[in-house]
Amino acid sequence: MHQYTARITWQRQDAVFTDKRYSRRHDWHFDGGAVVPGSSSPLSVRVPYSDPAAVDPEEAFVASLSSCHMLWFLDFAARAGWVVDDYVDQAVGVMDQDAAGHTAITRVTLRPVVRFGGERRPDNAEHERLHHAAHEACFIAHSVRSEVLCEPGLAD
Known part of the structure; x- marks a missing residue:
């Protein structure tokens, strides 16, 4: 079993708060030391209460799926002896109503474009097989319906 952590921090600053005119800008702190706005x-939530330069949870969700798929694809390509020169994915997530009537990211479409180098290159069938294997291995894709628990606490 592995555990992954993220610490999310937000402060009200001088906003009234109850008028809903507070900044939604916050920081994501990761165990390796990275801090992401x-x-x-x-x-x-309209600007200026949202920061368009920061990463929003919906974008992070889409990026997480895309990143996991890419990392597995690269691993399987290397194992098969293919040389990948670059990989670009223009992933898109769609927010809509799910079957229960909740607003949710109901579909994520990955659109990876891969450029192979080296003396030999995979044919279309092998390329698709690598993506299928990556999708099957991607634990983020398998986690989309994971249980989410909340264990709240109060600061003094």
Whole structure:
């Protein structure tokens, strides 16, 4: 079993708060030391209360799926002896109503474009097989319906 952590921090600053005119800008702190600016999506909460330069949770969700798929693809390509020169994915997530009527990311479409180098290159069938294997191995894709628990606490 592995555990992964993220610490999310937000402060009110001098906003009144109850008038809903507070910044949604916050920080994501990861165990390796990276700090990523986060915010609500400007599609959900208008600027200036959202920071369009920050990563919103919906973008992070799509990026997480794309990144996991890519990392597995690269691993399987290397194992098969293919040389990958670059990989670009223009992934798109769609927010809609799910079957239960909840607003949710209902579909994520990965659109990876791979450029192979080296003396030999895979044919289309092998290329698709590598992507299929990557999708089957991607634990983020298998986690989409994972259980989410909340264990709240109060600061003094």
